[in-house]
Amino acid sequence: MDEIRSNEPEGTPARAPNAGASAPSGGVGAERRFSARRKLAAVTRLLRGEPLETLARELNLTAARLSDWRDRALVAAEAAMKERERDGRDEELLRLKAKLGEVTMANELLERKIAALEGGRPLDRRRPKR
Secondary structure, X not given: OOOOOOOXXXXXXXXXXXXXXXXXXXXXXXXXXXXXXXXXHHHHHHHOOOOHHHHXXXXXXXHHHHHHHHHHHHXXXXXXXXXXXXXXXXXXXXXXXHHHHHHHHHHHHHHHXXXXXXXXXXXXXXXXXX
């Protein structure tokens, strides 16, 4: 019978030949990538009350990575709740801001033109002719 030799010391418990091949991080093998939809499904399961360790083991992830996904999802959800709905006033505000910018730019251009025409000195008052 053929004997399989390994680099492990004698007496080490036997393990499957491909054990650790899909380790979550830092281990042997390639790390699986999760789509945004799968991440959201995992976070949803967490928020519904499934234990973190059990879910992490089932998905072959670290608990830290799974809790990071949960934290990021909660921050994004909070930001989404802070946004207010747009109404007609927003359109008017944008229009007025654009108009204010145009008027401000026109004033600056006119001030530069006046300064160039004056040559750096204010306009002289004309003396009446005698």
